[in-house]
Amino acid sequence: MTTVAVSVAPRPGSPRRTPVASNAVVGMAIFIAAEVMFFAALAAAFTITRISAGGTWPPPGQPRLPVEATAANTAVLLASGIAMVIAGRRSAVHAARSTSALGLALALGAAFVALQGYEWVGLLREGLTMRSGPHGSFFYLIVGAHALHAVAGIIALAVAFARARSGRLAQTYLAGARLYWCFVVLLWPALYWRVYL
Amino acid sequence: MSDAHAHHDEGWVKKYLWSTDHKIIGMQYLFTGMLMALLGGYFAYAFRMQLGFPNQPVPGFGLVSPNEYNALVTNHGTIMIFWVAMPVLIAAFGNFLIPLMIGCDDMVFPRLNRLSYQIFLVSALVLLASFFVPGGGFGGAWTAYPPLSSQAKFSLTPAGSTLWLLAVALEFVAFLIGGINFVTTVMNSRAPGMKWHDIPVVIWMIVIASIVFMASVGPLVAGAVMLLMDQQFGTGFYDPIRGGDPILWQHLFWFFGHPEVYVVLLPAMGIVIEVIAVFSRKKVFAYKMVLYTAFATGILSFFVWAHHQFVAGIDPRMANVFTVTTLLISVPIAEMLFVTIATLYGGSIRLDTPMLWAVAFVAEFLLGGVTGIYLGSSGSDIYFHDTYFVLAHFHYTFVPIAIIAVFAGITYWYPKMFGRMLDERLGKLHFWLTVIAFNFIFIPLFITGAAGDHRRIYDYTKFPDLARPELQNLRALATVATVVMLSAQVIFLYNFFKSMRSGKRAEANPWQANTLEWLAPSPPPHGNFAELPTVHRGPYEYSVPGRDLDYWPQSDPPEDDAAPDAAPEAAR
Numbered sequence: 001m002t003t004v005a006v007s008v009a010p011r012p013g014s015p016r017r018t019p020v021a022s023n024a025v026v027g028m029a030i031f032i033a034a035e036v037m038f039f040a041a042l043a044a045a046f047t048i049t050r051i052s053a054g055g056t057w058p059p060p061g062q063p064r065l066p067v068e069a070t071a072a073n074t075a076v077l078l079a080s081g082i083a084m085v086i087a088g089r090r091s092a093v094h095a096a097r098s099t100s101a102l103g104l105a106l107a108l109g110a111a112f113v114a115l116q117g118y119e120w121v122g123l124l125r126e127g128l129t130m131r132s133g134p135h136g137s138f139f140y141l142i143v144g145a146h147a148l149h150a151v152a153g154i155i156a157l158a159v160a161f162a163r164a165r166s167g168r169l170a171q172t173y174l175a176g177a178r179l180y181w182c183f184v185v186l187l188w189p190a191l192y193w194r195v196y197l
Numbered sequence: 198m199s200d201a202h203a204h205h206d207e208g209w210v211k212k213y214l215w216s217t218d219h220k221i222i223g224m225q226y227l228f229t230g231m232l233m234a235l236l237g238g239y240f241a242y243a244f245r246m247q248l249g250f251p252n253q254p255v256p257g258f259g260l261v262s263p264n265e266y267n268a269l270v271t272n273h274g275t276i277m278i279f280w281v282a283m284p285v286l287i288a289a290f291g292n293f294l295i296p297l298m299i300g301c302d303d304m305v306f307p308r309l310n311r312l313s314y315q316i317f318l319v320s321a322l323v324l325l326a327s328f329f330v331p332g333g334g335f336g337g338a339w340t341a342y343p344p345l346s347s348q349a350k351f352s353l354t355p356a357g358s359t360l361w362l363l364a365v366a367l368e369f370v371a372f373l374i375g376g377i378n379f380v381t382t383v384m385n386s387r388a389p390g391m392k393w394h395d396i397p398v399v400i401w402m403i404v405i406a407s408i409v410f411m412a413s414v415g416p417l418v419a420g421a422v423m424l425l426m427d428q429q430f431g432t433g434f435y436d437p438i439r440g441g442d443p444i445l446w447q448h449l450f451w452f453f454g455h456p457e458v459y460v461v462l463l464p465a466m467g468i469v470i471e472v473i474a475v476f477s478r479k480k481v482f483a484y485k486m487v488l489y490t491a492f493a494t495g496i497l498s499f500f501v502w503a504h505h506q507f508v509a510g511i512d513p514r515m516a517n518v519f520t521v522t523t524l525l526i527s528v529p530i531a532e533m534l535f536v537t538i539a540t541l542y543g544g545s546i547r548l549d550t551p552m553l554w555a556v557a558f559v560a561e562f563l564l565g566g567v568t569g570i571y572l573g574s575s576g577s578d579i580y581f582h583d584t585y586f587v588l589a590h591f592h593y594t595f596v597p598i599a600i601i602a603v604f605a606g607i608t609y610w611y612p613k614m615f616g617r618m619l620d621e622r623l624g625k626l627h628f629w630l631t632v633i634a635f636n637f638i639f640i641p642l643f644i645t646g647a648a649g650d651h652r653r654i655y656d657y658t659k660f661p662d663l664a665r666p667e668l669q670n671l672r673a674l675a676t677v678a679t680v681v682m683l684s685a686q687v688i689f690l691y692n693f694f695k696s697m698r699s700g701k702r703a704e705a706n707p708w709q710a711n712t713l714e715w716l717a718p719s720p721p722p723h724g725n726f727a728e729l730p731t732v733h734r735g736p737y738e739y740s741v742p743g744r745d746l747d748y749w750p751q752s753d754p755p756e757d758d759a760a761p762d763a764a765p766e767a768a769r
Binding site for chain 1: 305306309373377378380381384385386387389408411412413415416420422426430431432433434439440442445449452
């Protein structure tokens with residue numbers, strides 16, 4: 001039995017049927033579903049705490065969140081998402097054509113994280129910290145969790161950008177990265193509505 | 198690493214520790230799970246001895262202190278669920294069986310698969326490390342309710358509780374990666390011709406369980422991050438004095454914790470149904486019904502969690518709703534048990550060891566299910582809450598799942614895993630000792646629980662109304678039975694390792710089963726099949742009238758004389 005069947009399998013797991021969606025997209029979609037549940041739980045926990053606190057939110061004496069500046073920043077992130085969708089469309093025609101749109105998505109995404117960090121510095125100066133009560137704890141937890149996801153997405157975009165420039169960008173990689181980035185982008189307005197408004 | 202072994206074809210490290218082969222990874226999970234099971238069993242031995250024969254030194258452990266007792270109980274539960282039931286039922290069987298049973302050569306993400314096991318191994322090591330830090334292992338029960346778990350001044354384990362939480366979180370990451378792999382592989386890599394309804398039940402069950410796990414684990418990870426911050430960064434998410442809410446953890450924990458029961462139950466049920474069909478030589482009764490009820494169970498399992506919190510101060514109107522959903526979920530589970538009985542009915546039953554385990558699962562799980570009705574009803578639960586009745590109830594579900602069904606699976610697929618047959622005589626001896634002893638552990642505990650034994654008591658001699666001899670004798674009986682059950686596992690280990698070297702050589706299909714894994718040689722080589730199979734019929738075509746053989750492998754091409762076009766259709 002040791003001599004049989006050693007020659008099979010050019011690539012492990014290579015499908016012998018035509019899948020509805022590629023492995024990368026299916027795997028990423030499942031991962032995103034789990035992530036959605038993660039953020040839903042954070043938002044639900046925050047909502048419960050906020051309701052049980054009663055009265056006004058943020059609690060009296062706590063700093064006000066930069067609602068307007070973050071609204072502008074939300075637009076930056078959405079623009080990045082649109083650029084990413086365009087990159088996906090273009091790469092369907094030719095992989096090299098997606099480079100500029102990818103670069104734009106990357107720059108806008110990085111700008112979003114940088115502006116968020118700038119706002120955090122201001123809030124910390126005003127005395128809003130993780131330990132200053134549920135308001136600060138939940139703010140940094142939820143927005144921080146999103147920021148970590150955004151940073152991961154930016155790294156994926158940077159890799160895609162570098163590969164596109166050198167002409168080595170695989171369609172499956174781009175499809176997975178695009179799906180993930182769309183998740184990060186579309187998640188943000190929901191969190192903004194829940195946490196800031 | 199590979200340099201040292203460059204002169205070999207494949208070095209030992211590369212082949213067994215750094216492999217991306219799904220079978221090796223499955224075995225890694227299996228052996229890690231078995232090691233952890235020994236540890237969990239040892240913990241149970243130590244604290245059962247303290248309960249049965251209080252305040253005497255335990256042979257092989259020494260005197261059990263109250264803090265050690267708490268850590269032993271907590272980590273027994275944690276290990277048995279997260280490091281035994283999950284890795285063996287889902288990861289080991291899932292990894293080993295999925296590519297073989299759907300007829301492909303490996304998982305779609307083999308390197309992610311390897312990463313999954315490596316993270317799992319790290320999580321086990323972190324948990325083991327937590328026993329040796331100052332203050333000892335975490336002792337706040339496997340449910341880790343705050344404030345006991347969130348503040349060191351209550352738990353007395355400043356480092357142990359954080360390491361425990363970290364280990365659990367890492368373990369979830371490992372299974373998240375594994376689950377993505379399982380579902381994607383089954384979706385995209387099935388053999389040509391294998392339609393949804395040609396997938397064996399056990400594969401469906403592992404897939405549904407993975408989906409349920411991945412959908413429920415996010416909230417617990419969110420809760421765990423918050424708990425970790427409460428422990429280490431001074432936040433107050435669960436601290437009512439600072440505007441937090443301790444009940445919040447219970448919701449997040451049980452929103453995962455109850456689906457988790459079905460995450461381990463469904464694969465166990467799948468194994469049992471698989472074994473019962475093969476050893477009854479009969480088609481699974483109502484295959485599609487099993488499938489749809491499994492999905493229904495998965496969905497319903499997300500709406501029962503608050504039955505763990507009936508006395509935690511939740512709104513009684515909410516308790517009513519959760520009573521209804523809880524009793525409702527027993528319907529699909531009962532339906533699956535009836536399916537196994539209906540499959541047995543009129544079959545040509547062969548009572549080999551795997552079949553004994555499978556039938557025992559049905560009998561013992563039934564007891565666990567029936568006693569759950571008292572606990573699911575919010576009224577009677579007020580009395581039973583946190584007693585040994587609860588403990589006996591969930592052991593009557595978890596032992597059949599994590600022990601009995603696992604043994605059914607191991608004894609059934611052992612020839613495929615190792616290419617040898619297990620010793621039947623030793624197997625049956627091990628079976629009877631384990632199952633009889635199991636009942637002698639937990640039936641007495643139903644009685645002590647109904648008499649008022651609280652779960653978290655270290656020393657009953659301090660409670661005059663519970664220290665009565667008739668109750669203490671039952672506790673001692675349960676302890677002795679625990680020792681017998683654990684000792685019986687020596688027979689299994691002997692059989693397991695001895696047969697690996699000197700058991701009778703197994704042919705490719707020793708049980709005359711239909712599913713694709715039996716087409717591959719035993720044990721399957723790298724790449725699994727000499728020629729990747731094509732599927733022509735459903736997995737349970739046993740005793741088909743008009744055929745000489747009483748089985749009909751899924752990959753056998755249709756016979757020409759019997760209307761070639763109609764054959765695959767009629768088989769469904």
